[in-house]
Amino acid sequence: MAKRSWVLLVLMVVALGAVGQAGVPATADAQEKPEKISVIYGGSTWLSHWPVEVGMRKGFFQAEGLGVLWQGFYASSDRMGALASGDLDLAGTGSISAIALMAAGSNAFYVVAAPDSYATVEGIIAQRGIQTIKDLKGKKLAVTFASSAHVLVLDVLEQAGLDSRKDVDLINMKVSDMPAAFRNNEIQAAATWTPTFEKMRAMPGAKELLNDKEFSLFKKYEFGPGPDLLVVRREFADKNPKTTRAFLRGYFKAAEFMRTNPDEAAQILAKFTGLPVEEQKKGITDTTWYAPADQQRLLVSPGGFVQGLKQLGDFLVRHKQISSAPAVDRWVNVNFLPGR
Amino acid sequence: MRFLERRLGFVGFCSFLAFVSVWEAVTRGGWIEPLFLPAPSRVLQRAVLMYQDQNLVVHVLASARRVLVGFAIAAVAAVPLGILLGSSRLLRAAVDPLLSIIRPLPSMSWIPLSLLWLGIAESQKYSIVFMGSFAPSVLYVMEATRNIDPLFVRAARNLGASRTAVLYEVVLPGALPSILAGLKVMLGIAWTTVISAELVAAKTGLGFLIMNGKEYFLTEQVLLGMALISATVVCIDRTFTWVERRLIPWRVEATR
Structure with a gap:
């Protein structure tokens, strides 16, 4: 891990003992107690990682009995490379890197959620x-x-x-x-x-x-040129389904918090991104934060989001960036989402 | 002697062929995922594809130009400076600390300053190659000059030769073989700076090819870029040896 270039290493292992800290109710029950006490997440200051930062600051992951070890990467490709080689458990990524990795024939990961839609940032x-x-x-x-x-x-x-x-x-x-x-x-x-x-x-x-x-596909599918994806390493998810679910519960609670408390979320995130608080708040409110309930519609049926990703794959082939467009739905797995 | 050389060349060829065959077998057998190590045949396919798109030669030429220009400027500056430093203890005492500071700096560490000083033009890329090869070249030339037997210098001086005559008649002919050998090594090292040189604001070049391949997980493109760097260095090395034979035939004869 130390070899990863441009790494902003922010270690934030949250002790399990902090579960139930002031103001955050403990929700992890015995049935859903995660198999692991922490996960390694690859992120950056890009907006799809904001819920992870907010979740760590507000204790949403702690409430699920989970610590998050944050590993910063400049580029999605570095993050996906680290995921494929087993150094990360979960990551947020731009879809171009995910599609490129799929096109390279890697089955190392699942796409578990489409977390957001943005157009003005x-x-x-x-x-x-x-x-x-x-x-x-x-x-x-x-x-x-x-x-x-x-x-x-x-x-x-x-x-x-x-x-x-x-x-x-x-x-x-x-x-x-x-x-x-x-x-x-x-x-x-x-x-x-x-x-x-x-x-x-x-x-x-x-x-x-x-x-x-x-962007031409925004006009049709309402997503930008590299829509964000939440991905999990396949081997990790198969061995630790409860941990994966716990992470996603924490993530979507944080996204919900950002949606309903943009002022407080902006205060937290401004320190993370370096943006003025007002700009930060605008970034939050201009972004559509999808809920777990939206994921079935986006990723499975009718699955417009996945259709859009396929078209993005065709676009990359047309511009000679990848050699063949992958069947994206083969990587989609919504079984880890809250409520399933 | 020539027969022996041919036999040794054949051994080298067979060893290379065996390495590539094992690599092909291991990757085709599915023991290693292509994402981590694609088969040599896939690398070759990528080469053909890029050649047909008329991209490959452009990348090779762009990198070769950057390395050769950056290295040529470094050599032109390093040879006289190295000879001066090798001939004068006072100058060496004055410049050595500075060289010691510059020498260990990786070429990549010069990127921020080169961007501020030279912007994103080609000169910035030349400067990265220059900074990666200048200080080591000076040291090579300085050592080559210092290794001249002082007896020859004293004999020439006793026979009435001026300092300039000693430089041209004794020091240069004596040090030239080592200087050229050092520069040949440095030219190879200059190629190691090509990734740093093409990291910023480049859209052609073998360094760019490798980094762009990395972004799209085109591992065969990454390997192709690496192989082309090696092949280009071998070609330039052979050319350098040819020039060396013509410049200092006595050295080549002595080696044989």
Whole structure:
């Protein structure tokens, strides 16, 4: 684990003795007592991990008899690689990395939930003179290759009739490097996501050119170019079904808390993301936080979310990012969700 | 002698073939998941696919240009400086602490500063290769110069040769074989900086190819990039040896 690059290691093992701490009722009964006392979760400051941070701070996982060991990764691909090699038990991930891992033939994980839908926290920030996507012709646009923002860029350029290889100079860049490059006029636009998205939007001379609502599949399925997934390592889940269920109960309780108490959640998360509290609250309220009850509709029947993922796989094949589109439903397993 | 060389070459070829065959058998037999180690045949398939897309040569050339330019600048700066340091104890005392500080720094550690100083242009990538190969090259050249037998230098001086004449007639011819051997080693090491050089704002190059393959779990692409780095280094090494034979034929004859 120590070898993982760009790791922000935040160790937060929550002692079982803290179960039932002030203000948090203990809900784990003897029947559902987890097989393990802690899980290793791979996350980052991206929004799909916010419920885990809130759950740890508010004691929702503790109430399930579970400690969460947080391991930070810069990119979803690193997280999924760690999951596949057995270093993580659970993770939140962008669907592109999950689809790529499926396409590579890995059966190492289950997709257990679609936690959120967002459209206004990822997009393209451009210099004020750039009014439309067509104005990007001949300009330098920074984007992290193999990210959801990369898919967004390829899609909106395609919609505008621009060739991503010839018409726009795409610069492969980490999100953290984009603000400095934009300030120095080395790039004229950047495709980025929260919290850098909001920080760049607030920079002098910057404007939001578009967000995920312009993504072609958003118009049809109402999800962005790299919708989030909650995944669990297959071997771990098969051996520890109660632990997996306990984690998901804690996760969805935290998501519910964020939905109903955005002010308090924003206070907690602002320290985590570094965003101003108001921006943080907007990020929470602009995001749709799905409940366990939504998962059947999204993932199984009629399963519009999974249909959308398949189309995303086709899109990646068309743009030569992966060699074949996987049958995503083979990885979906909703049996660990609360209430099942 | 030539017959022996051919036999040794044949042994090397057979050993390589045996390694690849075992690798192919192990991966085809399903003992190792392709995600972790794909078969060599899959790596070859990927190579053919990328060659047909006209991508592969672009990646090789982009990396070769970055390494060769960065290394050439480092060599041009390192050779005279190394000779000076090797010839003057005073200069060595003055510069050695600085070199000792720079030498252990990994090329990757220069990325933040290079971005601030040079932005995201190609010069930033050259600078990463330069910083990864400059200090070790200086040390190679300095040691090569210091290893000249002082007896030769004293004899030349006693015969009335000026300092410049000693440098051109004694030090350079004596140190050149070691300097070239050192630079050959350093050129190989310069290739190890290519991943760092292509980590930021690159969309071509073998380092980019490897990192992009990693993002999409295309392990065969990762291995292809690694194999191409090795193959390119071997080609450049052979070219360097050819140049070396023409520059210092006496050394080659002596080796034989």
